[in-house]
Amino acid sequence: MGKVAKGNRMMRMAGLVTGAALAMMPVALWTGPAMARAGAATGSAAGSAGRSEADKAFEALSTDEYAWRQQQAGPSEDGPRDRKIMLPDLGPQAQAARLARWEKVEQQLAAIRQDRLSPANRINFAVYKGQIDALLAAQRYRDYEKPFNADTSFWGELADWARTPFRDRDAADAYLEMLREIPRYYDQQIVNMRAGLARGFSAPHVTLTGRDKGIEMVVQAASPEASPFYEPFKNLPATIPAADQEALRAQAREAITKDVVPAHARLLAFMRGEYEKGARQTLAAYALPDGQAYYRSKINEFVTLDKSPEEIHQIGLSEMARIRGQMDAVMKQVGFKGDLKAFLHFLRTDPQFYPKTPNELLYRAAWIAKTFDGKASQFFGRMPRSRFAIKPVPDDVAPFYTGGRGGPGIYLVNTYNLPSRPFYSQIALTLHESAPGHAMQMPLAAENTDLPAFRRDSYLSAYGEGWALYCEALGEDMGMYETPYDRFGMLSYQAWRASRLVVDTGIHAMGWTREQAQQYLRDNTALSDHEIETEVDRYISWPGQALAYYMGELTFLDARHKAEKALGPKFNIRAFHDAVLEMGAVPLPLIDQRVDQLIRDGGKGPYPDEE
Structure with missing residues (x-):
């Protein structure tokens, strides 16, 4: 059905990719790990002497924007616990800044000569350009005004993230700081959802039943210790001294009582009152503002x-x-x-x-x-x-x-x-x-x-x-x-x-x-x-x-059938699987390109020890 932290993870503004970049991408031979190690990996100093100005410009741009993008995102349930994580600013100035940044990146990408990129960076460019296209579209349509669906919610994401144990004291301190930020974060979500209601951009009313159960559980928890947000404090790592553990637990109880529960109570009242009353009765995306597009x-x-x-x-x-x-x-x-x-x-x-x-x-x-x-x-x-x-x-x-x-x-x-x-x-x-x-x-x-x-x-x-x-x-x-x-x-x-x-x-x-x-x-x-x-x-x-x-799936099946037919007895199922998996997540047309290269290589997979 999907990964635990998958799809449109709204808080993280995950790097989604579209096929839009492919229409502008020059024909490129697929290059495997050896070529990537020669200097195609973004930010790598290896092989810098052989990189073109276009390569350098693209790598600098994508590295800088991606580092900034990560700072914009909130925690995920599978995210790291060894760094400071703050809930993102969702206010109007921050949203305008994101739109402006990605519009600027779009212009900068248009100025890069793709035909002067290395073969590996042509692939990277296509993937990265697709991510920017998707992020820009979501920002222009103001998807942040509809920050949950029947599958995924921002409050559920936080509760999921709370279930993973801490690695060390720094992670516990960062988590406490996050708990204290929840009121601001939820209040901004409410403001955005209210704006969505005003323009008919909401979740369909028929899908709302029961979706607020997770909010209610936090509000009705019998004690701070019964809250899902207290879970990681029940078994703190042994590297934290006992006295410090008790101090951390006391801070957690205070934050849950003063910050987490009131924020959830306000959200629950909003969801069961204003949002349920104002949510659209229609189902179709076509019924949304500019719905067909x-x-x-x-x-x-x-x-x-x-x-x-x-x-x-x-x-x-x-x-x-x-x-x-x-x-x-x-x-x-x-x-x-x-x-x-x-x-x-x-x-x-x-x-x-x-x-x-x-x-x-x-x-x-x-x-x-x-x-x-x-x-x-x-x-x-x-x-x-x-x-x-x-x-x-x-x-x-x-x-x-x-x-x-x-x-x-x-x-x-x-x-x-x-x-x-x-x-x-x-x-x-x-x-x-x-x-x-x-x-x-x-x-x-x-x-x-x-x-x-x-x-x-x-x-x-x-x-x-x-x-x-x-x-x-x-x-x-x-x-x-x-x-x-x-x-x-x-x-x-x-x-x-x-x-x-x-x-x-x-x-x-x-x-x-x-x-x-x-x-x-x-x-x-x-x-x-x-x-x-x-x-x-x-x-x-x-x-x-x-x-x-x-x-x-049709793309993977078609690619396999193509390779089987072209390679005949040279087809190796292990090599095929390794070839399509070594790419990471790419737009579907790139799978076909990768299999074309596998065929040109006589069915040899991407790893030297592969027969």
Whole structure:
């Protein structure tokens, strides 16, 4: 479903990439780690004598802006704890300054001669230019006036971030300073949301039910120690003396009482009063101010391809028909007598397919992840150093959270409402969210020091979600699906993501109702009713993001088929996977370029020890 800190992480203003930069990018040969080490990595002094003035200008510009961009962002739940982190200024002057800075960067990029960049920096330029395009579009449309959706919220981000232990005393002090900043930060969010309400730029009213539960839990906590914001103080590192630990805990209790709880109380009153009363009754992005252009900007951001809603809708219908044929074959394999609707009802209601306890679900996820570990070396030549834990989704978000979510160091499994968490979907879910999906792909990018920081740190939905969905299908090659029902669960997940192309464009560009979208998923996937309801609300409140998954997967599949056909017996699945993963998150057309280079190299992967 996506990484823990993924997508449009609003507080961090994450480096999102669009395909807009590709139209201006000169044709470039792909260069691997060796070329990058020769001086293409931004900010590196290596190979400086061979760098052009264009290279130097681009590297100086991107390095300076990216360092500034990081200062603008707030904490994330997987962010570092060893530096001072302040919540960003969201006031009008700060927003105007961001707009001005990115407009200036846009002008500076236009002045750089791309044909004089090194081959590696042409790739870096395309990725970086896409990030600036996305940031500028979000700033111009004032996305900060709608700072949450049915999936992600600024208050939930802070609560998530609070669950990670401190590394040292400095991290604890920085966290306390952040707690004291929450009133200012939340008050600025309220001002911005109020401005959004005034111009009809709000979350749809129908998606608001229950989304304020996390705020309420903070307000109603029985004591400061019961607050989620106190969590990291329960087990402070032994490097902090006992007396200092008690002093830190006292400061935490004071900050939670005087700052955190009142700020959440004001936010809760605003959300349940002014915001609920004023939130728009419409669903479509097209109904927002300048809605058609806004939705198209989201397609560019999340898909990184120049596609219209109508084109994407048609691709979804075509793929759904193809997957439906594969589903029919599985039904025949298990000897089911009846149509798809009857089979889906059987899957949704038969107790054999559902866990009885949370641990049963968690233990199965762990077993699946370890089963992949035994197969990994056959399919991947380079594995990340980072490992991941498997934990349940926190109670405050579980009722409207996805079935699972993964990222660096973590695979969250939703144990809420067990009758909606079928076993037959869990292999596909685990391959997507843990390894070789998000919990593997993202650390590989972060650990690749041949990439500039703005590529190591950023997340691009079309690439990241496309890769994770490709990993679900890869489970067939790896022999992961133990029963026909497991395979049907994978096909249902494929249909779910293909149906998003139909549903997201249907809602936002074609006038579909919430009930129409829910019924389409109910008719075409094995998702439970609870999952269908939470998913549709997510699509309604987060225009375009749901398109990234299947459009990205199609790109990875097409690239693999192209390489297999061109290389024949020289095709090496390990080399292919290493080649597309070493890039980090890039716009989809660059995947095709990378595979073209793999073909020119005779199928040889990016690492010297690879056969």
